Amino acid sequence: MWSWAELPAARVVRLDAPDPDALTLSIDPLPEDAPAIATYFAAPAPSAAALVAEVLSQLETAAAGLYPAWLPGAEGITAGGAGVSAVRALAFRLASGSGHFGPFLAQLAETSLAGAARRPTRFAPEVRAAGLARVLAAGFRRSRAALLVHVPPGLTVAEEEALVSGCEWLAYRGELGMWLTGAPLLAVDRVEAMTVRRPATETAPVPLDVPQTAARALRFPAVAGMPHPASSAEKALEAALASREWARGRAWNQTHQSGPLTNPIRVDLLWRDERCVVEIDGPEHRVRGNFEADRRRDVQLQLDGFAVLRFTNAHVMTDTDAVVVQIERFLQDRRAGTFEGSRYA
Template identity: 60%
Template sequence: MPSWAELPIGQVVRLDADPDAVALALDPLPDDAPAVVTYFAAEERSVADLAASVLRELDKAAIALFPAWLPGAEGIEGPSGVNVAAVQALALRRASVTGHFGPFLAELARRALTGAPSALAPEVRAAGLVRVLADSFGRARLAVLVRVPDGLGAAAREVLVAGCEWLAHRGRAGVWLAGAPLHDDRVRTIATPLPAAVGDAREAVPVPATADRAPAVAYPPVAGRPHPGSASERALEAALSARAWAGGRAWNQTYRPGPLDVPIRVDLLWERERCVVEIDGPDHRAPAKFAADRQRDVLLQLDGYAVLRFPDAQVMTDMDTVVRQIGQFLRNRRRAEG
């Protein structure tokens, strides 16, 4: 079985695994894997439409992840002329020493502050976005895991494969298909390096048919920050930042209970108090993820951690209760430690 590092970049392949099992195996991102973002495909009428959809979603992810891909831009916010000039200068300086295409990086930095659309060609954007997203997670390469929905007709499947080939070739990204079958001889199927415990968790909620949803991209968090795509994580951080007792917290950390254990990514950690807070979206109700959550909780509890879980709906609608319960637990732990 290949390692994640051996999965191809710059071409389209199909993974021989359930996409939910793949997602579990990639959270946290293995050391030998490229950065991976997930594209939830929907039916498109043409290759140009599919390319535009993918670029639009990758662009949203890159802007949400700013300034992870632009060191030195931390704390620069707002569309003032001074701020825009500062991030563009940083981008051009970074491009000069990293091989990024300077005009693309400078435009993306400006748009991260202003929200303006891109004026660059799709081919330029594809290559630039792939590099920027890989940089955001400290990786040299990027793979796009394309979740193929049920219900695609023959013409839509043809468009999807051709569009994925365009992205792989123009962006130099790995494009890994998983989900509904495509029946396309151009796409070879390869073995997927899943840990045994993850590979056995095959039962999952199916991806909705393409007519039921719009295309979207999901991406990992950056260590030390709330996930920019999670409104509940950002809201909880805003609430905690005003409380002195909440000091010592760290977002989206990777924790390994033992040298032979699979690493665990936790949403929010107070290491000294051995407290983990998890914010669960609707996807945590899927059987595979629910089972994985329980296994992670047991490993953390055996290592002395308490795991406090809150549905993201509760975080967004009853923040006072969530904050009060976290605070009560931390104060109890600190009193017990003397």
């Protein structure tokens, strides 16, 4: 039995788990002993090179979304003017004291700052694989990174070989842990199998907030302190709150744990002093299992003294002002000690 910390880096292994989806859910929030883990939903690929190209493309998109978490000092730098020069200088400074390759990191920082569609890169796949693995790890303040790869069912012998060979290349070149789950491997027998040890808990894992929107998709947990890069609704709400003085004290994607035997609960937005939690729900939260898990989580938070305000993605995106007004009213009532006629302490 293996914990996340004990799983190998720079290798391809098969993780035996009775429920691959539960395995994915258990890494959001990331366990303290885990590397930075992104989840990749693989699709049949015609060759190992095609799989590698797709994974690198997805990792570049993820790196841009995670910016500036992986580039210390870049917070607050805006595109235009001296912004590009500033982030490039920060990238080279970071690279000088770390394992990052300066030119690659500088280009990635420039592209991330601009927020534009990814441009063709002049760097070889080997450079991109190593650089993106380091960026993923840095974004979560971890020393290494891994991909949890969901193997699709029904692969042909050639497709299974392409998947495993591509993962082996990424493990070697990027020093990534490539951990396979999902459908079993029926043709390739060179991948070691391991069983992941998960601690017994009193509560179910928290559903991921980012649904699988395409067959080939890479998703990753939220980074504490910032809206989830894959959530337009979280980013829109943060943009609306940023200039409002009453919104002080907010913290995105924080964890709360009721006790040592319970799973940490990741909440979208938290005002800890006011004990106010704001959740922003996408359509996946209407699925029966997720809906039930949300209700259990809400009850636990309420038992611990938190109020939970829930809004849908659509509500936030189409009527942001109304959402902001409702949050403001709740916080102001809490601060005044008049919420629901009771004294707030």
